[in-house]
Amino acid sequence: MFRKLTLLMMALFFSATVTLSAQYGADHTTVEGYYRDALVNSGPGVSTTEVNTHLDELGWGYDFLGLGLSLADQDRFFELIAGREADRNGLLLYPDGAPRYRIMAVGKAVQRNGKFQGGLMGTILDGTHPFLNQPANVNLIDFVENGAGYIGFCAGMQLMDDFRIMPLGVQTYLYPPNPFTGASKFNGKYTSLGVTLDSVLQWGGTYVSNPDHVPGLEEIATARVVWDLGHRRFGATWRYQDPQDADKGRLLFSGFHPEMNSEQAAIDLVTGYFTWAAAANAPAPIKATLANGATHVVDQETFSTQWNRIKIGDGQYHHYRIQPSSSNRGPYLRVTVTGEAGANLHLFLNQGGPAFKGASVVEDITDGDRKVLTFDALTYGDWYLAVKGADLPDEYYIQNDQGIDVLNGLGYSIHAEWSSQPFCLESSVTNLRWDGRNECAGEATGFSFEADDCMAGKSLAMALYDRDGRRVASLGNIAVVRGVNSRQVNLPVGLSDGAYSLRLTYGNGSYWESDALGVRAPRFFSFSLGSAQVSPGDSVYLRWYASCNMNGTTTISMTTEQGTEVARVVRGATVYGVNGQSFLCNQVPGRYRFTVSVGSHSISSGMLTITEPTITRVWPAQSTVVLGVPFDVSWEATSGFGNTLGTLALYGADGKLLKTLAQNLALPEGVQTAAFTIHAADLPAGIPSAGCFLRLSAAGQTRDSALFSLVTEAGAWLSEIPAQLYQNQYLTLSYRQDLLFPDGRSGRFQIVDANGKVLQDTPNILPNRTGNQTVRVPIYATGISLQVRLLAADGTVMLRSSGALAAKASSMQVYLSVPGGVTWHWDGEPNTVRMRVYDAATNALMWEREQLQGHGWQAFANIQGKYQSGRQYRFEMVTTDRAVNFRHSQIFTYN
Numbered sequence: 001m002f003r004k005l006t007l008l009m010m011a012l013f014f015s016a017t018v019t020l021s022a023q024y025g026a027d028h029t030t031v032e033g034y035y036r037d038a039l040v041n042s043g044p045g046v047s048t049t050e051v052n053t054h055l056d057e058l059g060w061g062y063d064f065l066g067l068g069l070s071l072a073d074q075d076r077f078f079e080l081i082a083g084r085e086a087d088r089n090g091l092l093l094y095p096d097g098a099p100r101y102r103i104m105a106v107g108k109a110v111q112r113n114g115k116f117q118g119g120l121m122g123t124i125l126d127g128t129h130p131f132l133n134q135p136a137n138v139n140l141i142d143f144v145e146n147g148a149g150y151i152g153f154c155a156g157m158q159l160m161d162d163f164r165i166m167p168l169g170v171q172t173y174l175y176p177p178n179p180f181t182g183a184s185k186f187n188g189k190y191t192s193l194g195v196t197l198d199s200v201l202q203w204g205g206t207y208v209s210n211p212d213h214v215p216g217l218e219e220i221a222t223a224r225v226v227w228d229l230g231h232r233r234f235g236a237t238w239r240y241q242d243p244q245d246a247d248k249g250r251l252l253f254s255g256f257h258p259e260m261n262s263e264q265a266a267i268d269l270v271t272g273y274f275t276w277a278a279a280a281n282a283p284a285p286i287k288a289t290l291a292n293g294a295t296h297v298v299d300q301e302t303f304s305t306q307w308n309r310i311k312i313g314d315g316q317y318h319h320y321r322i323q324p325s326s327s328n329r330g331p332y333l334r335v336t337v338t339g340e341a342g343a344n345l346h347l348f349l350n351q352g353g354p355a356f357k358g359a360s361v362v363e364d365i366t367d368g369d370r371k372v373l374t375f376d377a378l379t380y381g382d383w384y385l386a387v388k389g390a391d392l393p394d395e396y397y398i399q400n401d402q403g404i405d406v407l408n409g410l411g412y413s414i415h416a417e418w419s420s421q422p423f424c425l426e427s428s429v430t431n432l433r434w435d436g437r438n439e440c441a442g443e444a445t446g447f448s449f450e451a452d453d454c455m456a457g458k459s460l461a462m463a464l465y466d467r468d469g470r471r472v473a474s475l476g477n478i479a480v481v482r483g484v485n486s487r488q489v490n491l492p493v494g495l496s497d498g499a500y501s502l503r504l505t506y507g508n509g510s511y512w513e514s515d516a517l518g519v520r521a522p523r524f525f526s527f528s529l530g531s532a533q534v535s536p537g538d539s540v541y542l543r544w545y546a547s548c549n550m551n552g553t554t555t556i557s558m559t560t561e562q563g564t565e566v567a568r569v570v571r572g573a574t575v576y577g578v579n580g581q582s583f584l585c586n587q588v589p590g591r592y593r594f595t596v597s598v599g600s601h602s603i604s605s606g607m608l609t610i611t612e613p614t615i616t617r618v619w620p621a622q623s624t625v626v627l628g629v630p631f632d633v634s635w636e637a638t639s640g641f642g643n644t645l646g647t648l649a650l651y652g653a654d655g656k657l658l659k660t661l662a663q664n665l666a667l668p669e670g671v672q673t674a675a676f677t678i679h680a681a682d683l684p685a686g687i688p689s690a691g692c693f694l695r696l697s698a699a700g701q702t703r704d705s706a707l708f709s710l711v712t713e714a715g716a717w718l719s720e721i722p723a724q725l726y727q728n729q730y731l732t733l734s735y736r737q738d739l740l741f742p743d744g745r746s747g748r749f750q751i752v753d754a755n756g757k758v759l760q761d762t763p764n765i766l767p768n769r770t771g772n773q774t775v776r777v778p779i780y781a782t783g784i785s786l787q788v789r790l791l792a793a794d795g796t797v798m799l800r801s802s803g804a805l806a807a808k809a810s811s812m813q814v815y816l817s818v819p820g821g822v823t824w825h826w827d828g829e830p831n832t833v834r835m836r837v838y839d840a841a842t843n844a845l846m847w848e849r850e851q852l853q854g855h856g857w858q859a860f861a862n863i864q865g866k867y868q869s870g871r872q873y874r875f876e877m878v879t880t881d882r883a884v885n886f887r888h889s890q891i892f893t894y895n
Contacts, residue, residue: 032356033284035100035315035392038062038274039092042107043077044069045120046155049107050260054271063101065091065398069110069117074124080398082129082136087407088302091398092143094313095302095409098285099148099249102278106156108257109204116204118155122162131303137163144249147282151273154205157253161206165251172206175255180228190258192221192237195269197261200236205255207235216243223256239276247282284354289321290385295415295509296320302408311409312345312389319354320385322416324378330420333378337387338509339369339412341469346388347371351379355386365390369412370510378418387414413509424454429480429504429512438518440548440576441495447502447514448486456482460504462489467499467516478504495519522548524603527596533609534585535640540608542581542594550574550598556581561591561607574598585610613640615667615703618648618696624709624738627687629796630675632742633661635696635703639669646698650678653690653707658683667698678710687712714739714798718772721788722829725779725807728884729829734774735790735799741768745793749777751807754785766790778883782807814888816875821861824877824888830854832880837865840872840891850880867894 031037037060042048044067055062065080067073083090094100109118125137132138140163144150152160161172177184190200200223211217221237237254252273259270287308288296298318300309312318324330339345348355349362357363364371367390389410394402417423428451435446462475473492478485489502499516523546530541542556554574558567566587574596583594589612594605614637621632633648646665650658659682666672691707718734725731733749741747747766751759759781766775788801810828817823822835836848847865851858867873870893877888 031102032358033317034102035313036061036063037102037278039101039104040064040107041104042066043121044074044124045110045117046107046159047110049105049153051105051107051151051270054259054267054274057267057271058274063398069112069120074120077121078124078136079130081125081139083131083139086401086404088131090139091407092139092148094316096307096310096313097142097146098313098316099143099146099281100313101148102281103149103151103274104143105151105274106159107153107259109155116155118158119162121159125163141165144251146249147247147280148249149277149281150249150251151277152253153257153259154203154255157206157255160251160253173209175202175205175207175234178227186225188223188225188234188236188256190221190223190236190256192258192269193272195265197258197263197266197269200261201257202255203257207255208238211235211238214240216241221254221256221258239273241280246280248280249282250277250280252277284317284319286321287318289323290414290416292324293417295413297413297509299411311411312387313409314389314392314406316389317354317356318387320387320414320416322383322385322418324380324383324418330418331376331378332420332422333375333416333418334423335373335385336415336508336510337371337412338511340410341369341513343369343410343412344390345369345371345410345412346390347373348386348388349373349375350384350386351381353384355384357388360386374423376422385414385416387412415508428452428454432502432504432512432514434502434514434517436517438520439491441491441519441521442493443548444488444490445517446486446488448484449504449512450484451480451482453482455480458506460506463503463505464492465501465503465513472500475502491519495521497521520547522546522550523601524596527594527603527605529594529605529608531608532606533611533638535613535638536589536610537586538639539582539584542583542596542605544574544579544596544603546574546576546579549576550601552598555597556583557595557597558583558587559593559595561593566592611638613644613699614638615646615696615698615701618694618703618705620694620705620708622708622739624711625678626714626739626796627678627680627710627712629714629739630677632673632675633694634671634673635665636671637667637669641667641699644699646696648676649695649697651693651695652688653692654688658688658692661694665696680712683710711738714792714796717799721801721805723803723805725786725805726810726828727779727782727807728810728882729779729831730776730881730883731779732774732776733788733790734772736772737770737798739798740770741792741794741796743793744768747790747792747798749775750789750791751779751781752787752789753783754804759783759786768793779807780883782809810886812877812886812888814877814890816890816892818863818867818875818892818894821859821863822875822877823857823859825857826853826855828855828879828886831882834878834880835860836876837863838874838876840874846873869894
């Protein structure tokens with residue numbers, strides 16, 4: 001609990017101010033020692049009031065707590081006020097219970113479904129505090145008890161009673177409804193402290209029936225309202241100050257709403273209320289009186305009973321006193337503050353009263369977690385030191401929780417000493433760093449630093465810290481010499497992988513920390529075999545990796561699958577990185593494992609199989625083989641065949657030998673591939689209808705392939721090719737391709753004559769894929785006894801047409817009769833013809849039509865159009881969808 005000490009009374013106007021960014025983005029000044037001047041509480045059940053106007057008028061900084069009526073909003077309000085793990089004291093209080101705001105203002109109630117919800121806050125905080133065995137509203141009570149002001153309008157006045165904020169004996173009642181109108185909403189002429197406002201709203205608020213019964217409670221405003229065809233005067237606004245304890249916060253509450261009045265006189269009056277409520281903020285308590293040469297440590301968490309050692313909050317001041325007497329004082333003072341790593345602390349010195357920014361003899365407001373303040377003009381009397389927590393949460397932390405790690409406070413130590421002789425500065429250890437970047441646990445490593453005359457002869461404690469700032473090992477002490485200091489330290493054997501820093505600590509709590517050193521724990525992290533399968537008498541190459549050098553003997557054991565050791569190799573130390581060893585496998589066939597061990601560290605490999613020489617498999621590259629076309633055959637064998645050669649033969653599905661394809665095939669370990677060709681002459685009995693297979697034989701072993709098919713061509717035509725072709729026509733070929741040729745390129749289309757001479761060659765038009773396909777090709781060649789062929793890119797003929805084809809040039813004879821129609825003879829393939837009539841002089845289109853035409857005579861009987869007698873026109877007839885279209889054109893005169 002925050003303790004109020006009356007040894008020092010401090011007027012607020014004595015403090016300096018610092019500019020802070022308010023919740024709304026504008027700049028406001030905030031009295032030093034508080035996070036903000038005000039908290040505008042518009043939580044569940046309480047809507048926004050116009051108090052922001054008055055805070056802006058005063059130039060005060062403020063935060064706005066706005067939440068709705070949902071259960072999520074209510075839970076959020078509870079944890080923000082009552083506290084949570086990330087902010088155990090709630091946003092109203094610092095870790096030691098001191099107020100974070102000078103005042104809190106609560107506005108009017110929300111009406112929902114005809115009912116006022118203002119009492120909802122009291123309901124939310126009616127449970128048990130999340131960390132203390134007390135009501136959850138204890139933070140609101142402590143906020144006022146410890147010196148902060150409370151201002152409540154309407155619902156805020158009712159909440160004062162709900163929260164049981166002092167004075168506990170005040171009884172409030174709802175204003176009675178006007179019997180003339182039956183309404184509890186009315187306006188009155190409001191008079192307060194010599195100011196009269198003509199119309200101030202009252203809407204279901206509360207009032208104090210007899211304020212004179214409570215010492216310290218003063219009625220400062222009344223309202224005269226129209227009442228039952230007459231008038232009635234009510235108490236409207238009250239203020240309270242504990243007559244027994246001036247350090248407690250002041251209360252101001254009102255059943256009427258002068259804060260909602262926009263007249264300047266009303267704004268001035270209400271800003272005066274705010275000023276009055278904040279004017280009695282508690283004086284700065286003294287945490288401790290520091291003895292010469294003593295260190296005060298601030299490391300306690302929220303709710304600690306050691307109040308003066310609880311951590312410092314965001315923007316908070318901790319005040320200390322020193323009292324150098326005439327017998328022990330000297331002109332030289334040195335104050336050292338050492339904070340948590342990464343914290344930012346400010347340090348101030350003043351005489352005669354507490355030190356603040358702008359009201360101090362000496363100050364250090366630079367960033368950093370270590371401050372050394374020196375002063376060489378110390379005189380007799382009381383001097384005051386102040387430490388300020390300069391780290392703040394995000395400006396919008398109430399909404400986004402950003403930067404709230406500072407709300408539970410930051411620890412530090414403060415050491416003051418004074419003397420008649422000048423002090424040596426002790427912040428002179430510099431360039432503390434490791435010699436290397438990565439080391440192994442259990443090994444020695446070096447570090448160095450520089451020290452000046454002030455540190456010479458002193459002893460520093462050495463300790464190892466992990467990346468989270470936890471001390472993991474003490475490394476002894478080091479006696480410092482002037483200049484460069486270099487030492488070797490042994491890293492503890494049990495360190496886990498990670499980054500570690502070296503911290504050198506002086507007896508007064510000051511310390512210096514090095515950069516990070518990467519540390520690896522000794523271990524094996526990979527073990528691989530050169531081969532997963534070998535033959536008896538072969539060697540296998542073992543490879544393992546170590547994270548560090550491992551001194552001592554390395555033992556490599558070969559064990560059976562059941563764990564029986566059958567062989568062992570002993571060698572020297574295992575080094576950091578890659579290690580390798582050849583191991584002779586002259587054991588009987590079976591499954592074996594290897595284990596590498598050095599001292600207590602070991603690692604095992606996967607299984608190794610020692611096998612007899614075996615033909616593993618044989619297979620053709622394709623499931624369909626074309627007679628006369630080379631095809632690939634692959635086979636695989638294990639090691640151990642030596643000079644043994646194999647024989648490859650073709651068999652029918654019935655097991656009958658058809659042809660020996662090759663003898664004396666080498667059988668080295670692994671996969672081998674060769675090309676073979678089967679011709680029609682090799683199959684005097686014809687192609688086996690059930691398929692064929694390959695058999696590879698060697699050393700009394702055989703291995704058969706899967707069945708595959710033999711075919712005479714690489715596909716089949718799916719549509720008939722017309723015997724009569726025409727030059728420049730497009731020919732559609734539908735076919736099936738059974739093989740995927742290995743070069744992966746597209747195939748080609750050819751027309752050859754009876755002598756095999758290529759008359760037309762069109763490459764890269766046939767996609768190289770298996771299955772049914774259609775290709776559309778132009779016919780340019782002419783002649784008789786022609787053949788159409790489809791070729792793979794490697795020149796293999798996949799398909800060829802049967803019988804003799806003929807190709808000739810197409811022709812068209814046209815007979816035009818206008819008016820009337822047109823008759824023509826087409827010597828060509830069926831296609832579409834387009835007919836058009838143009839004005840010969842203007843080239844304007846007069847008529848057009850498309851019509852299918854077959855081979856032979858064609859006719860169209862009605863060429864329509866608005867033609868003029870005696871005028872010339874041009875008739876055109878053009879074929880479509882041909883490689884080169886045939887065009888007829890003639891001029892005629894319309895009669």
